[in-house]
Amino acid sequence: MTKQGMDVLVLGGTQFVGRHIVETLLSAGHRVAVFTRGRTPDELPETVERLHGDRDGGAEGLAALSGRTWDACVDVSGYTPRQVRASAEALRDSVGRYVFVSTVSVYAEQGRHPVREDDPRFPPAAEDVTEVTGETYGPLKVTCEDIVEEVYGERATLLRPQIVAGPYDPTGRYTYWVDRVAQGGRFLAPGDGSDSVQVIDARDLARFTVTVLEQDIPGVFNLAGPRLEWREFVDVAREATGANAEAVWVDAATLEAQGIGWNELPIYVPASGEQGGLMDVANDRAVAAGLTLTDPGATARDTRAWSAGTPQKVFLTPEREAAVLAEHG
Structure with a gap:
């Protein structure tokens, strides 16, 4: 059964992928709150609730989320274990499904054709690693994925997008x-x-995210467009x-x-x-679950x-x- 009129928290949400997700949620009739540091201007509609804080600040940085509940959370801004551990645990009893936007860069054997969801990932980075570089980006996302699955179990959904394309791309x-x-x-x-x-069109990623929330779909999904x-x-x-x-x-x-x-x-x-292989990413699992491609x-x-x-x-x-x-x- 499709869920209607949900209250959704988006961690991030003002730029590119997050913006498309927020706009798609609103178009589908859901209510949205975004949690950001508030340092960059946004062009989101006034109906979006703005909550400010800093995930790098631990419990104090997440104070704006305390005492609130949402049907679901979409995490588009989690890059380090410190950030994701803090938000995942703080929201454990406050949200239903937790959707984490990861990356195809988690795959260790990137010369495979095609790359599939069950392929080996990089060894996870240590949770105290905070510097995001070309070398640490994939392993850090692996650790973040593990944290989300550890905390949420069947309430977790991991999205691994290909390079994202479309309007607002910074x-x-x-x-x-x-x-x-x-x-x-x-x-x-x-x-x-x-x-x-x-590549994957940002709007396709956004629509699939909404599908996952409305249909309460767990699991891991590659998001890639036509090759x-x-x-x-x-x-x-x-x-x-x-x-x-x-x-x-x-x-x-x-x-x-x-x-x-x-x-x-x-x-x-x-x-x-x-x-x-990163330009040969299998999307059949996501397509079967409702991914549509522009x-x-x-x-x-x-x-x-x-x-x-x-x-x-x-x-x-x-x-x-x-x-x-x-x-x-």
Whole structure:
């Protein structure tokens, strides 16, 4: 039976993924409170209750949550065990289901094709580790997952999203490509066009989160969208933006020789590389539970409509791109 008119607490909730989840909950007729540090402006509707505190501050930092109850909690801002241990235990008797937004980066064998929910994870990080780096991010999320399952048991749901794309994305990783194609002209495209691109639209993640809450679904779910070859992705971006852009494919060996990697070509992962499986994430378990996927063209079109009026991060600079293209011929 679908639950109606729930009271939901979102830890985080003002930025990107959290914002989409909050807006989707409201659209479905639920009541929402967000718990944040209150340091960044938000554009959420006035109907959202704002609670302020700091999960790094222990019990004192969570004081705003005391004496309250909610039907469910969605945790989109838990990155360290200290944060998640504090909130999970503080809310143990105050919420029903606890949905933790984790990541596919918890998987240890990232060259597997495809990556599935039961694949091995990294060894968990120690609970006193607080520095989030490229090396600790996955292990920290493993520990956070373990804490949520320990505290909530069958009331826990773990979501492991692929790279998240869509409007309001502060990382700019997916957005870079849509914007670059929209500029037109010759542009550097990584590989030979046969590697894979796979992301999850933030709105699909949000809808599935609401489905999990309304239907009280436990378990662990990978959240990944349609898997495209890079040449297909470029075609999708061209059609979505209406741009006259020409892809110049530069093979992985040349890119490596030029010292160009993830930091300048975001979301590009060679299929045969050590992390190639992260662009081949199985989503069948989530689809069976109600995950629906936005057409890739709509994701590209809507992302560009938002990014066109929003300053974006710089990845591969025009000068660097021009130099590589000139050398490539």
